[in-house]
Amino acid sequence: PLPKPKRCRQFTLDNFVSRMKFRKVKDTTGTGHHSLVEVGDFEFVNPTNQISEMFISSRIFLERDFLRFVGFPIDNPIALGVLTKKIKKEWDEKYKELKSVDIPEPLLKVLTVDSKKEQIRLLKNLSLNNEQLVAFLIRAGEDFGYSYSQYTGEHLPKGLADKKLPTLAELKEDGEVKIIGETEMTKGQVKQSIEQRHVAVSKFLDKGDKWHCLMQMLAHCT
Template sequence: MVQIEKIPNADGKGFTIAAIAEDVERVDAVDYYRTIFVEKQKVILRETLRLKNPPFPMEDLEPFIEKTATADWEKLYKQIMAEKVPDFLFSTLKADNRNYQERFLRGMKFTPEQLAALYFRACQELRYTFSCYSSEHLPNNRDLSDMPILVRVEGEQVEKVGETPLSDGELRQVVNQRSAIYGKILDNGDEWHCFFITIESAAGKENWKEGQPHYHYISDKFGISREEVVKQLQSKDYRLGNLPHLELHNYRDEERAVEKK
């Protein structure tokens, strides 16, 4: 479900923890997020303790690491579940036609925590299952095998870890021009609801409300099959028509990095 990698920095003085989540279909949202969080937290705790050079084998610390990571998740879970999910989001799940759904979502604003709470409550209270799909496409027919293990671009500065035949300028172009889509689908029988975000809409590069980060929404009521939606989410140039936009607030832009999977 999730692959955790420790990537040493180029200067050898630190490291980056990368959590690469696999696509999943029809699982429990809480279990999905719990697994990702706990596994990543265990790696962070393990490496933090290793730096302290404990006087006994690291294996002896595994029960403590497991217990601490689980406790950290339970704290985060309580925080998410304490979030007030906008009533109109729940109304959207229960609406029986597209017009009502678009009406409920008009002007909708929420935070990442509120959206996570919606996923959790939909699975726990409304018997939905959760699916996650993602795709990433590099420009100019670049192949992912040409990329270093990690590359981070901040303005004109390029930091990279690992070998690559590409120059810093080419790496900057790949990072700045790549496309990516991350979609989540809630299923309940023949009914489904898809919330997805692109790298452009997350970074405020789409021409909507002066660059406001946002999600897109589509459901079974829009006349497009679920299979076609998933196909479009995995394509380089998705085409799903004019869809409702949902304002995303308190969003920290993801680091502009390409990770080799």
């Protein structure tokens, strides 16, 4: 089940950014590592600011990590400045793309309709891809004045919820399980947790007393 959202109003600054975690995990071969970016929950932020910060921060981390790996002196202030400028330019281009994405008109209309019955009618048989979802969040903030919050929760198979999961696990096409990090689970249990684990991501849009929730259900998360 999803954790109960706090829904408190203490995080109302437009420039508040969620706490992003950047980690490097050594590969089992000892010759490389995995670079991980995790986005925590956040509340009542400006959608465009949040999305741009996630894009820019994660791209800088991943590209800087790769350049370090190949021996490029990226920690030089000048080199890092050039990289940052490059990523920000990429965001500007991505932002233009997102602003031009076609969003279903019924979805936008939901933001202005108070009748629940009418909202249900508008959303009937409506589907979105990821690009449309991100574009919609931006439009909701910029054109309709909504703030953006996100909460996550996960459900593991019965009997595995209290066990220590490995840092990383990969289920390969041939059924073999690759495990990185310590765990008290067997390979069979790790495979089961991958196949039967479900993650729920709740995205809230708030404007005064009005709020809307979009739920993403992610299955087979490794």
